[in-house]
Amino acid sequence: MTTALSPQAVRDVLAAGARAPSGHNTQPWILRADGPDGFEVRGDPDRTLPVTDPDHRALRLACGAALAGMRLALRARELRTHVRLLPDPEDPWSFARLRAGSPLPCSPAERALAAAIGHRHSHRRAFGEGEVRPGLRAELRRAAEAERSWLYWIETPVERDAVAGLVAEAAHAQDADPAWRAEQEAWTGRGEGALDGVPAAGPRPPRDDPWRVRDLTGGAGDPDRPDRHAAIGVLATAHDLPLAHLQAGQALQRVLLTATVHGLGASFVAPPVEVPSTRAALRVLLGGALWPQAVLRLGPKAGDDVPSPRRPV
Incomplete structure (x- = not known):
């Protein structure tokens, strides 16, 4: 019916x-x-x-x-x-x-x-005081499981250092690619009236932040403070076929909305899943059985998010 x-x-x-x-x-x-x-x-x-x-x-x-x-x-x-x-x-x-x-x-x-x-908007600035409590981490993991995906929390200092190293390695590889830089510049630092892309608003990440390694403001933002205590989660799937990507996308939205309901901010740590070599290394870090699809940083919001523009329906 x-x-x-x-x-x-x-x-x-x-x-x-x-x-x-x-x-x-x-x-x-x-x-x-x-x-x-x-x-x-x-x-x-x-x-x-x-x-x-x-x-x-x-x-x-x-x-x-x-x-x-x-x-x-x-x-x-x-x-x-x-x-x-x-x-x-x-x-x-x-x-x-x-x-x-x-x-x-x-x-x-x-x-x-x-x-x-x-x-729900990407929270690109440093997070406020506090942590993502274990009970809330479990709820976010259940949100991913509801869509046949898995949220793996990067918790130990050894794991955090390893993932931070992959972020830096991937960002360096992308920054060295003129074609990648041109593609990023085409979609970021957008001015008023744009219907897509990332607006030139909000702070610039500091150079010593291991999780925010891209300036998406087009160089227009003021430097933000470092944010070293963000909760880091890797959304992963059991295989890497198109079906898994669609399931992971549904899990991603459910995780982000669950975070929003609880007053958390979230944004993407994109480089390590965009570069094939670092994505493969991240998969090994997860145990070799899961395919990483997205890396998220989460924490209590500090200040207002800058909404990204949207095309009309």
């Missing part, structure tokens, strides 16, 4: 999907209604990052995150959701079809996650 949606409901679901995170805020998806009760999530081949993401793995993560937001928007309307991933084997850009089903009460947890969609 399916349920016909009103035009406003369709717009709300599409808008929830469009709030998903994406590398350099490329928003690499095409979200569209599919009949009176359904939606399609497609990758947009015109919004790829050929140097940073040549195999479109991160693009699929972003589209999976968009799908998660759309699912939550339907659940907030107390409707079941029916999802088919990779519905067309002949179309590599067709990632998911989503349909609204019969009525089903929405849990308080789902309603809180749906309400957090419009409040």
Whole structure:
């Protein structure tokens, strides 16, 4: 059984999907209604990052995150959701079809996650005082597990030093690549009125911060203080096929929204999963059985986030 949606409901679901995170805020998806009760999530081949993401793995993560937001928007309307991933084997850009089903009460947890969609923004500044408590770390891990993924916490000093070393190694390799630098400059430091990319706002990370190694402000921000005590988590999957990327994207959005509900800020530590050699080394650090898909830094918010722009639905 399916349920016909009103035009406003369709717009709300599409808008929830469009709030998903994406590398350099490329928003690499095409979200569209599919009949009176359904939606399609497609990758947009015109919004790829050929140097940073040549195999479109991160693009699929972003589209999976968009799908998660759309699912939550339907659940907030107390409707079941029916999802088919990779519905067309002949179309590599067709990632998911989503349909609204019969009525089903929405849990308080789902309603809180749906309400957090419009409040989730990357927290690129240093975190405030305090830590991510063990109970909350466990809840964030369960959020990832709900989408067939795993959140591995980097906790010991030895592990933190090892991952920080991979961040530095990957950042150095990327900075030495003129094509990569040109791609980053094309998508960051955006001025007022931009509908995508990273705005030239907020602080610049200090040079001695091991987790924030990119200046995304185009050199316009004031230097921030170091942030050495962030909680570091690696979102990982059991395999590395496109299906896992879409599942990891849904897990990513659920983890970030759970963090938002609890007042935590989060942002990406992207370099080590973008460079093949450091991603392979990170996989070894995780034990060799999991594929790292994203590295996150989390902690109590300090100051307001700078919302990234969004294209109109």
